[in-house]
Ligand SMILES: Nc1ncnc2c1ncn2[C@@H]1O[C@H](COP(=O)(O)OP(=O)(O)OP(=O)(O)O)[C@@H](O)[C@H]1O
């Protein structure tokens with residue numbers, strides 16, 4: 001059930017930088033992502049929202065070439081994730097929901113290593129590591145083992161690693177979980193700055209005011225299906241005065257109040 | 262193409278950053294070698310203490326004590342009569358030899374003399390042996406005096422000076438001692454001349470198996486931590502990732518091999534620099550073979566625990582059936598089973614190199630078999646390799 005008219009996205013799907021068509025995936029017979037289609041324009045911040053277990057992470061894993069869909073396809077920058085995964089990997093960066101770092105290594109070593117894996121030369125990787133650590137405000141802790149970092153600092157390293165490939169499209173799966181307001185603001189600024197530099201971002205979060213503030217367009221998933229797709233203002237207008245209602249009210253309206261997972 | 266090397270390098274770096282793992286990796290081999298050295302390093306030879314009490318104080322008693330202390334493996338502990346009796350009473354010592362007063366005088370006068378052995382209980386194994394040796398040496402001395410007396414009595418009346426008799430008999434006795442009529446040769450029985458030649462390669466192989474399988478099991482940790490999946494969103498292909506993991510595991514096994522072999526060569530002095538180089542070179546092949554087995558275990562295991570216990574089970578089974586610690590002989594079921602373990606070929610080849618027979622070049626068949634295990638293992642592991650949870 002799509003409560004809002006899918007406005008511009010589906011209509012212009014061929015002009016999107018990322019276009020997903022009919023994506024589906026099951027685990028052990030349970031349909032986890034069910035016929036999801038949407039597109040993201042260049043230099044857009046796209047918010048993927050939904051309750052726990054809605055299928056957001058599974059969708060991102062399919063978009064980022066590490067999980068094969070049962071049906072459907074995705075093109076990113078004109079390349080199919082199914083047939084041209086290698087090309088797609090050259091232009092994406094992924095910041096996974098769970099920290100994926102080598103805790104015993106320093107922040108710099110983590111960044112340099114993943115930079116090398118993304119195809120940077122030694123010198124290049126070192127320079128990019130310094131730049132990205134500065135970007136997330138951790139340059140002075142570059143030599144410390146990640147193990148010694150606080151949760152919020154690890155989150156920022158997790159983001160910095162994703163920037164090492166200088167991606168055109170960045171997937172950020174709940175980057176602000178467990179992060180204090182200062183760090184969260186820093187992450188917002190980072191995201192906006194990256195967008196201004198030309199990056200396209202797909203972003204998931206459970207903080208509705210965050211999505212409202214940052215996202216150009218929002219998709220709401222529930223039970224594996226994409227149930228709404230619009231701008232924040234468009235979504236709010238559907239249930240009242242967009243200046244009065246909050247995105248959280250829209251979210252609860254769409255997904256109900258029962259607990260998930 | 263350098264990416265697999267980067268993966269191996271970062272893994273070694275992580276191993277190095279984990280002080281605990283590194284300490285274990287070095288401390289355990291040292292402990293093991295200390296144990297092996299203590300048990301087998303000096304050869305299995307006899308050593309005991311002869312507790313002696315000299316109530317005579319004469320030259321012959323001194324001569325006996327000298328000869329006892331000159332005997333290989335025997336040390337002399339001089340005690341007073343009261344001290345020896347008290348120590349025997351308190352079981353601090355189990356045997357003591359008393360040289361009675363007048364011992365030297367009697368022998369020099371050509372009369373029979375005796376020494377007194379006191380023992381507590383059976384006297385203990387080494388006490389019994391020490392007593393036998395002292396008895397033998399005392400009899401030797403007595404025999405010398407007896408012979409000297411016989412010679413003197415035969416020459417009685419002819420004008421031979423006493424000093425010449427003593428000197429000639431002494432020289433003849435010494436000559437007989439240096440070149441005895443009955444020569445005794447000691448020959449080791451069984452195929453292994455040197456237990457270390459077998460134990461070192463056996464322990465080396467076992468350690469490499471643990472190192473490689475445990476390092477391969479870390480793939481499961483990485484899979485759970487999400488770094489493996491993250492790597493696949495980069496330009497790294499699954500094949501490159503797999504090769505990187507294989508190199509990492511082999512590299513870590515080689516680090517362990519270098520530590521172990523350096524210790525073995527430095528502490529146990531099992532060979533020269535050339536032998537060391539050959540053994541290290543062959544260890545590369547062993548590392549590759551055991552790493553491929555480790556990757557198979559890691560591929561089949563679902564959890565870290567399964568992988569760890571799979572590694573322990575595999576390593577222990579192969580170690581036991583290879584005959585690392587117990588000889589399995591040349592024929593029979595055990596000998597057949599040992600031929601199914603890679604350990605056997607590693608042990609045979611390195612044992613040969615250590616024993617100086619054949620060197621590295623002579624190990625063609627063993628090298629071929631270990632290489633085959635590495636190749637087949639890598640292919641099977643590649644099929645079992647999973648990157649996502
Ligand atoms: N590898 C897997 N095997 C089995 N089930 C899975 C697997 N991955 C995800 N699932 C299931 O798929 C559903 C969607 O999971 P997913 O992680 O995509 O949700 P999500 O929207 O990201 O949730 P959250 O907000 O909690 O992160 C859940 O019910 C989850 O249990």
Ligand SMILES: [Mg+2]
Nearest residue numbers: 056057058097
């Ligand atoms: Mg998720």
